[in-house]
Amino acid sequence: MQEINIKVESYGAIEKHLPADLSLTCASNSLVADVLNQIKTIYPSISEMVERCACAIGEDIISRQSVLEKDSTLVLLSPVAGG
Numbered sequence: 001m002q003e004i005n006i007k008v009e010s011y012g013a014i015e016k017h018l019p020a021d022l023s024l025t026c027a028s029n030s031l032v033a034d035v036l037n038q039i040k041t042i043y044p045s046i047s048e049m050v051e052r053c054a055c056a057i058g059e060d061i062i063s064r065q066s067v068l069e070k071d072s073t074l075v076l077l078s079p080v081a082g083g
Contacts, residue, residue, distance in 0.1 A: 002028040005071045006035050012078025014053055017046045026068070033064040035074060052079050 008022040024038050032055050040047045055062050056075040068074075 004028050004068060006068060007073040008076065009073055010076040014046060014049045014076055014078045028069055030068050032062060032066045032068065053077055
């Protein structure tokens with residue numbers, strides 16, 4: 001089983017709760033949801049924030065069912081409130 005490295009960047013409210021250099025290892029062809037579950041296991045206090053955040057790779061918002069096939073940077077974007 002091939003493993004890939006996923007660097008996690010976060011912005012907004014969730015940024016204050018995750019280390020800036022967070023990097024996880026997972027199996028190739030894991031889903032974004034699998035990576036998020038890993039984050040929730042390591043940082044259970046922010047589970048609710050992780051559930052509500054949007055995910056992106058590069059400029060593209062991606063679904064939690066997106067497959068991660070290679071080393072990537074997953075961006076977590078907290079929901080924006082106000083207006």
